[in-house]
Amino acid sequence: xxxxxxxxxTLSVQEGDSAVIKCTYxxxxxxxxxxxxxxxxxxxxxxxxxxxxxxxKKDQRIAVTLNKTAKHFxxxxxxxxxxxxxxxxxxAKEWPGNQFYFGTGTSLTVIP
Amino acid sequence: xxxxTQTPKFxxxxxxxxxxxxxxxxxxxxxxxxxxxxxxxxxxxxxYSVGAGITDQGEVPNGYNVSxxxxxxxxxxxLSAAPSQTSVYFCASSPLAGGHGNEQFFGPGTxxxxx
Numbered sequence: 230x231x232x233x234x235x236x237x238x239t240l241s242v243q244e245g246d247s248a249v250i251k252c253t254y255x256x257x258x259x260x261x262x263x264x265x266x267x268x269x270x271x272x273x274x275x276x277x278x279x280x281x282x283x284x285x286k287k288d289q290r291i292a293v294t295l296n297k298t299a300k301h302f303x304x305x306x307x308x309x310x311x312x313x314x315x316x317x318x319x320x321a322k323e324w325p326g327n328q329f330y331f332g333t334g335t336s337l338t339v340i341p
Numbered sequence: 342x343x344x345x346t347q348t349p350k351f352x353x354x355x356x357x358x359x360x361x362x363x364x365x366x367x368x369x370x371x372x373x374x375x376x377x378x379x380x381x382x383x384x385x386x387x388x389y390s391v392g393a394g395i396t397d398q399g400e401v402p403n404g405y406n407v408s409x410x411x412x413x414x415x416x417x418x419x420l421s422a423a424p425s426q427t428s429v430y431f432c433a434s435s436p437l438a439g440g441h442g443n444e445q446f447f448g449p450g451t452x453x454x455x456x
Contacts, residue, residue, distance in 0.1 A: 230400065235383075261443045272345075272431050272447030273384070318383060322443055327372060327391055328399060329445065331383040 231256040233321050235332025242309050243340050250335045252319035253301040259330075261322040262302045264293060266315045267334075273318055277304070309339045342367050345448035347432050353454045354422040362417040362451050364432030372435040373415040374445070377401065377428040384431065390415055391437060422455045429453070 232255040242248050254262075260281040265273035279286045279293045279302065286293050290309075295302040306313055319332040348363045366373065374389035386399030390409040404426060406418040415434075419426060429452050433445040 233383075238381075263443070263445070265447075270450075272433075272449050274447065275444055278444065320384075327389060327397075327437075328386055329374070330400075331376075331385070333381060333383040 230328070231259055231321050231323050231330040233319060233330045233332045235319050235335060237335060238333065239336045239338075241338045241340060244309060244311060246309055248304075248306045248309055248313070248337055248339075250304045250317055250319070250337070251301060252303070252321075252332050253299075254321040254330075255300065256321070256323055257297075257300060259321040259323050262293070262295060263320050263322075263329075264291075264304045265318045265320065267318065268315045276317075306337075309337075311339050311341050313337060314339045344368065345432055345434050345446050347430075347448035347451050349451060350449070351452050353456065354419075355456050356423060358422050360419050360422065362419075362430055362432075362453070364415045364417065364448060365413050366415075366432075366434040366446070367413065368434060368436070368446070369412060370434035370436050370446075371412070372437040372445075373409065374399070374433045374435075375405070375407065375415070375417045376431045376433065377426075378431060378450075379428050387417065387430075419453075424455045427453060427455045 235252045263278035267273040292305045345366045375387040376384040388407040390396045432448040435445045
């Protein structure tokens with residue numbers, strides 16, 4: 230099966246700085262890569278996703294990049310705010326198949 | 342729409358007891374899944390279903406059973422609870438088909454403790 234690795238496990242940034250979280254995957258057939266934000270006591274919520282036919286996708290302050298050759302994808306958050314503090318998970322969906330494989334999470338703290 | 346709902350929110354069991362975690366969605370999604378979340382291990386897929394009457398195993402299926410008799414409901418059964426099943430359990434659903442077919446919507450979770 231797929232193996233997704235995520236780094237770093239914890240990240241602290243000053244408010245207004247950028248944050249970058251990186252993930253690698255092992256199965257070159259995986260074709261969908263979502264990022265989730267999980268606030269304390271809640272379920273994960275999708276914040277952005279990218280498909281294997283796209284190299285970059287942006288949504289306001291967040292962006293995701295995908296390098297299929299190197300099998301890694303990254304989440305970029307610019308102009309961080311205290312409300313960005315949460316645990317972020319990357320995931321990969323295998324193809325063919327219907328299983329999602331998650332990274333181990335990154336706890337992001339934005340210091341006011 | 343209520344989205345994905347899970348009951349109960351908290352549960353304490355003794356070793357060997359059985360119980361069912363409930364999950365329901367009102368979005369007419371074909372795909373439903375169960376994950377467990379443990380510290381430092383992310384979310385791991387237990388079982389999933391691509392439609393009523395169809396279920397399959399994920400990464401960590403041992404000790405759990407599922408069934409999917411309707412589109413809306415996807416209960417997770419613990420047959421004989423063990424301390425290793427202490428975890429937070431999340432149910433998720435996805436439309437599966439269409440442009441947003443892969444987007445998963447998660448429920449609020451059930452925190453289970455097995456003594």
